[in-house]
Amino acid sequence: MAIDVRVISESEFPDWLRAVNTGFLRAPTVSEKDLEDRRTYLDPSRMRGAFDDGRCVATYRTFPQELTAVGGARLPANAVTGVTVSATHRRRGLLSRMINEDLAEAKERGDVVSTLIAAEYPIYGRYGFGPAAWITEWSVDVPRTGLDPRRSGQPDDGGRVDLVDGAEVRKLGPELHDRLCSVRHGLISRNERWWQVLTGTATSHGGPWVEPFHAVYRDASGEVQGLLTYRADEVWGDAKQPLNTATVVDAIAVTPAAERALWRYVCSIDWISTVRTGYRAPDDLLPFFLPDPRAARIVTQADFLWVRILDTVRALESRTYAASGTLVLDIHDRSSLASGRYRLDATPSGTTCAPTTESPDLTLDVRELGALYLGDESAVRLSALGTVTEEKPGAASRTDALFRTSRRPWCPDIF
Numbered sequence: 001m002a003i004d005v006r007v008i009s010e011s012e013f014p015d016w017l018r019a020v021n022t023g024f025l026r027a028p029t030v031s032e033k034d035l036e037d038r039r040t041y042l043d044p045s046r047m048r049g050a051f052d053d054g055r056c057v058a059t060y061r062t063f064p065q066e067l068t069a070v071g072g073a074r075l076p077a078n079a080v081t082g083v084t085v086s087a088t089h090r091r092r093g094l095l096s097r098m099i100n101e102d103l104a105e106a107k108e109r110g111d112v113v114s115t116l117i118a119a120e121y122p123i124y125g126r127y128g129f130g131p132a133a134w135i136t137e138w139s140v141d142v143p144r145t146g147l148d149p150r151r152s153g154q155p156d157d158g159g160r161v162d163l164v165d166g167a168e169v170r171k172l173g174p175e176l177h178d179r180l181c182s183v184r185h186g187l188i189s190r191n192e193r194w195w196q197v198l199t200g201t202a203t204s205h206g207g208p209w210v211e212p213f214h215a216v217y218r219d220a221s222g223e224v225q226g227l228l229t230y231r232a233d234e235v236w237g238d239a240k241q242p243l244n245t246a247t248v249v250d251a252i253a254v255t256p257a258a259e260r261a262l263w264r265y266v267c268s269i270d271w272i273s274t275v276r277t278g279y280r281a282p283d284d285l286l287p288f289f290l291p292d293p294r295a296a297r298i299v300t301q302a303d304f305l306w307v308r309i310l311d312t313v314r315a316l317e318s319r320t321y322a323a324s325g326t327l328v329l330d331i332h333d334r335s336s337l338a339s340g341r342y343r344l345d346a347t348p349s350g351t352t353c354a355p356t357t358e359s360p361d362l363t364l365d366v367r368e369l370g371a372l373y374l375g376d377e378s379a380v381r382l383s384a385l386g387t388v389t390e391e392k393p394g395a396a397s398r399t400d401a402l403f404r405t406s407r408r409p410w411c412p413d414i415f
């Protein structure tokens, strides 16, 4: 019997959720409480499933998101998550059927890009996604930082650090994150539920809830400029030394002073000998807030946010560029959603992008356009790797002069 791929109905939701658990190797059962909770925020009209003889064997879900482009514009994005194919049905084209239908529908709806966090690197390039923002996690060896253990946990710049509760975080967090999105690109929107999960008023489905600590930094005028949430374990060494680790769950700040104060605060808590930073941008300032930056050791460095351009003109016109210039890009896309030859005219007062018949400067797949889009990847590097083609000498350097950004994009949020 042919396998049916379709948007699920409300009554198929329990079976769909069982299939998600199966695909992610979690216990293949679904409790009434789990169902009831997930029904409050999941939208079946954005869930696809593959059904074999009535049983769900593959899952795929999307939700509306905003991606912060270079320069601060918020782009409507089709965020992809919950992708699974049961091991009994893998490599029979089920993911391809679900994703191809969905990306066409997202473009039709007016989404400019599609986004995801890839479980494994080789899965999504074939569908036009490119790795657009990378993350780095550091482990800080606190005794080696050079920070004087006699100093207080307070900054010396007139500002102050205070501990606040979850209710306060739900009040001040969204506005702070919104301000961060206007100064940093690559960030994705956080909805109300995101803040509820951070503060324990909504279930995260990731194990038993442990209340974290929330530290805010207020500048000398009393304005909140940063927020850092962490949990700590309790480990004592044989000689009765405290060897606890503080694990940072979230840290956002809109000024370098706030970043400096919060990182120095978390590295000055008595009993804490290690700080795990959580996912930061690879060019995060953190190591250089410490007298000895080598106390911060990289423990994770990986691709994180993958971007798939759906609407080339809107995507390229929505971001800002580092210089003025003109570029003709010949974009290949086997799904034909973003393909064509486009002329980009970037100026400080605005950018236009339009179809053209002029000869191209650069030929590339939409996957590489996704990787270049947030300014992180280099066209010169991709040309050396043979994944973009310079049709005119110097075209890759000219692309980099326009596209690359002085700070790297950052997306700390898993979805």
Ligand SMILES: CC(=O)SCCNC(=O)CCNC(=O)[C@H](O)C(C)(C)COP(=O)(O)OP(=O)(O)OC[C@H]1O[C@@H](n2cnc3c(N)ncnc32)[C@H](O)[C@@H]1OP(=O)(O)O
Pocket (backbone or CB within 6 Å): 023, 024, 080, 081, 082, 083, 084, 085, 086, 089, 090, 091, 092, 093, 094, 095, 096, 097, 116, 117, 118, 119, 120, 122, 123, 126
């Ligand atoms: C955004 C997220 O949710 S990320 C989470 C993704 N899910 C997982 O990793 C859970 C475990 N894995 C799975 O459920 C499945 O293996 C999936 C979803 C990754 C792939 O589903 P499938 O239905 O097997 O993929 P499908 O048959 O459509 O494969 C299409 C192509 O991708 C290739 N492919 C699929 N998965 C992988 C992989 N993990 N590694 C390398 N290649 C892969 C296939 O070989 C095939 O190649 P071809 O076109 O050259 O023949």
